[in-house]
Amino acid sequence: MKRLWILILLVVALPGCLMAQQLTDYNKKGDEAMARKDYSDARMWYEEGVAQCDSYSIDRLTSIWKTNKQMRVSMRSLMTKCLNCLLQKAGADDTVAISQLIVYYTDGIGVSANEKMALNWHKRLETLRKPYVSHEERKPREPMKFFVGYAFSVEAPYGLTVGGVGERFGWYARFRTNMSFDDYSTECKGTGEIMPNPENQSYKFTNEKKVNCLAASAGLVVKCNSWLYTSVGLGYGKRELLYEYTTTDRNDSSKQNTYWAKHIDNSYEGVAADLDFMVRFGHIYVSAGCNTINFKYVDLNAGVGVFF
Known part of the structure; x- marks a missing residue:
């Protein structure tokens, strides 16, 4: 002690x-x-x-x-x-x-x-x-570079992408369509059932199909390095799969008509999502990725464009 x-x-x-x-x-x-x-x-x-x-x-x-x-x-x-x-x-x-x-x-x-x-x-x-300022902080901020390009997907081959990228992050907006806006008169299911069923008429599906497709989205671009970018975005999309069918009057077989029906099991409308990667070669870029509607239907993306 x-x-x-x-x-x-x-x-x-x-x-x-x-x-x-x-x-x-x-x-x-x-x-x-x-x-x-x-x-x-x-x-x-x-x-x-x-x-x-x-x-x-x-x-x-x-x-x-x-x-x-x-x-x-x-x-x-x-x-x-x-x-x-x-x-x-x-x-x-x-x-x-x-x-x-x-x-x-x-x-x-x-x-x-x-x-x-x-x-x-x-x-x-x-x-x-003065507070210490690192070399990275003293560097002038990189100005935003804008880009524009052609956007393509398997079912919507006509599209346009515009956007801009700064030092690390940027934005983009995109619209795609297949330039098909045909109307339809009825709907059908995978079983071949037309709704509503034509009265006093028989019907038969032909082998003709077509798709009405469009999508608009916007989102974030992330600059991974000087030549690689990735982008992700959300928007609205619609894909209508149409089947052609003919009807014949039960009382007069000479009366035939041709119509289009929307196949409701393979048509989607709602939230569209994009995920793409962009590779830059100087002022030129190419991109590839995929898109989905309601996370049920998936299509492939591609694109080419320029930075300016």
């Missing part, structure tokens, strides 16, 4: 003892001389600190220089030593030392007055006081 108390006492008292020892040397005696306005004696004690580049001693000697003009002649060499200490500390980016150097070069303390040097150290101080 006794040892524990001794240890605690050392931990608490040791910093105070060290501080007291520092103050009882040249700095404390210099402060005592300053208190009684004996500046010659104070200069002598603070001069011991200059030999160790003591910042406190240098600061006190600078105060004596400023307030006691009659002592400046005897202090010139001493202030030059202070200047050398400040230069050494400033080389290690000591902002307090740099602030003092600005005063030294402005007022001509320990050196001839030099406004250019004072300005240089002032700029250095401002640089150190």
